[in-house]
Amino acid sequence: MHTLLTDLKDLGRVTLAALLLGAGLPAVFAVGVRWQSRYRDPATAASIRRAAGAGALLCYALVLGIAVAGVLFVAKAFLATRFGIHLFGQS
Incomplete structure (x- = not known):
């Protein structure tokens, strides 16, 4: 039962x-x-x-910042191993 509740909690976060x-x-x-x-x-x-x-400039900057952060999050292991850049807690 504990595993089910943990999985549902994680599913809620992802959703x-x-x-x-x-x-x-x-x-x-x-x-x-x-x-x-x-x-x-x-x-x-x-x-x-x-x-x-x-306001428009602020919206565009927010969208661009989140998009760049998403790309860096996906590439964090590559950046850590190839260039020694540790982002998002990558060790």
């Missing part, structure tokens, strides 16, 4: 991570695209909304 990264990350990117479209008003080119542009 939560998949939902956050699989659906949440594209949603953050979509919010960035939406805010970027509001950065300049198509009716008047002179109207600039700096908060929307900053």
